[in-house]
Amino acid sequence: MNNSIEIDGAVFCGAAIPTPNATLLVISGKNGLLGCGYLSVATANKLGDALAIVRGVSNYDDMLSVSVCEVSDAAAALGVSVGMSGKDALKLMK
Numbered sequence: 001m002n003n004s005i006e007i008d009g010a011v012f013c014g015a016a017i018p019t020p021n022a023t024l025l026v027i028s029g030k031n032g033l034l035g036c037g038y039l040s041v042a043t044a045n046k047l048g049d050a051l052a053i054v055r056g057v058s059n060y061d062d063m064l065s066v067s068v069c070e071v072s073d074a075a076a077a078l079g080v081s082v083g084m085s086g087k088d089a090l091k092l093m094k
Contacts, residue, residue: 005060007087010094014060025063027086032075032093034063034086044072052080052089064090 003014005027017024025036032050033039036057044051053070057063064087071080071089080089 003060007064007090007094010091012090012094016060023058025057025060027060027063027090029090029093031078032080032090034068034090034093036063041070041072044074048074050074050078050080050093052086052093054086 005012005014012027012029014027022038024038027034034052034054037053037055039051039053041051041053049072051072052068052075054063054066055069057066066086067083068080068086068089069082071082079092
């Protein structure tokens with residue numbers, strides 16, 4: 001399921017993909033992604049993608065409010081850091 005998510009006037013695309021045991025959650029901006037723990041920072045680093053990971057989330061609101069726990073090199077270059085909220089990370093990757 002895809003959803004539009006607006007943050008401070010910027011529009012992001014949210015996707016929720018059910019798997020047999022969990023739901024993969026991702027919110028994408030023009031310059032990067034906020035994703036759940038299902039995604040891999042190692043792969044993002046290999047590909048040069050900006051990715052911030054949040055864990056223990058079950059919906060988009062959770063993703064925006066919890067702290068980022070891992071970031072790719074490209075996300076760090078955009079100013080994304082561990083400990084900032086998912087919302088703040090996305091604002092840097094719009």
